[in-house]
Amino acid sequence: MNAEMISEWIAGGFILLGTVLTLLSGVGLIRLPDVYTRSHAASKSTTLGVLFILLGAFMFFWIDEGYFSIRLLLGIFFVFLTAPVAGHIICRAAYRSNVKLADRTVRDDLKKYMKAE
Amino acid sequence: MSYQIILNMILALTWMFLTTSATGSSFIIGYLLGAIILYLFRRFFDTPFYLRKVVAVIQLLLIFIKELFIANFDVFKTILRPKLELTPGIFTYETSLKKDWQITLLANMITLTPGTLVMDISPDNKTLYIHALNVGEIDEMTDGIRNSFERVIKEVSE
Numbered sequence: 001m002n003a004e005m006i007s008e009w010i011a012g013g014f015i016l017l018g019t020v021l022t023l024l025s026g027v028g029l030i031r032l033p034d035v036y037t038r039s040h041a042a043s044k045s046t047t048l049g050v051l052f053i054l055l056g057a058f059m060f061f062w063i064d065e066g067y068f069s070i071r072l073l074l075g076i077f078f079v080f081l082t083a084p085v086a087g088h089i090i091c092r093a094a095y096r097s098n099v100k101l102a103d104r105t106v107r108d109d110l111k112k113y114m115k116a117e
Numbered sequence: 118m119s120y121q122i123i124l125n126m127i128l129a130l131t132w133m134f135l136t137t138s139a140t141g142s143s144f145i146i147g148y149l150l151g152a153i154i155l156y157l158f159r160r161f162f163d164t165p166f167y168l169r170k171v172v173a174v175i176q177l178l179l180i181f182i183k184e185l186f187i188a189n190f191d192v193f194k195t196i197l198r199p200k201l202e203l204t205p206g207i208f209t210y211e212t213s214l215k216k217d218w219q220i221t222l223l224a225n226m227i228t229l230t231p232g233t234l235v236m237d238i239s240p241d242n243k244t245l246y247i248h249a250l251n252v253g254e255i256d257e258m259t260d261g262i263r264n265s266f267e268r269v270i271k272e273v274s275e
Contacts (some may be wrong), residue, residue, distance in 0.1 A: 084228035
């Protein structure tokens with residue numbers, strides 16, 4: 001097994017892991033009960049999935065073709081910077097427009113604060 | 118802190134002029150020598166030696182990646198169970214961080230570690246309202262956030 005094949009295996013493993021993570025978060029998106037819990041699955045697991053896919057592509061082009069793509073690294077950085085903010089904003093907007101929490105929700109500390117406001 | 122970095126770069130440039138070689142490697146040698154000089158003269162600055170902060174930033178990154186993997190694994194275990202066992206809820210978290218960028222960083226990190234999601238921040242920047250997938254062990258989660266993220270963010274900005 002030469003170096004090229006090993007690099008292909010590593011990159012392939014990363015990309016496969018990324019796609020599995022994305023698929024699992026898609027399953028979570030369908031199965032979870034309300035906006036807030038769904039936004040958990042949508043905003044984070046996909047971020048990790050995209051991270052792995054981009055990392056796999058980056059490793060492949062770096063080791064296999066000797067091309068160091070700084071744009072892929074920047075892409076990872078930007079996704080990590082913006083995805084949590086998007087999740088936060090969607091949840092905040094949903095709560096402020098009185099979207100109901102799931103029935104099984106145990107406690108809600110934010111309610112008191114919103115009433116007092 | 119940025120003042121010390123600029124000073125270190127000026128020292129590296131001075132080293133390049135002294136050796137009359139304008140190459141990247143002589144810049145790196147000059148930078149390392151300048152870092153040693155700044156370390157020896159650290160008591161003349163009003164902020165601590167800056168490489169300590171760099172180490173703290175790297176530590177923060179490593180803790181973050183570790184938490185990200187552990188927590189993602191936990192959420193997948195929850196999602197893939199045949200019968201969903203969720204107890205979602207919103208709990209409050211009192212933070213002792215003061216500056217805006219620190220709180221933004223903390224909120225982003227809390228949001229990116231699955232199981233928790235920041236819903237709102239009170240106007241006086243003291244309380245974070247966090248939505249959790251399983252609120253069963255709130256004290257544990259609060260302690261986890263306080264000991265891992267908040268401590269290291271404080272170390273970065275001491």
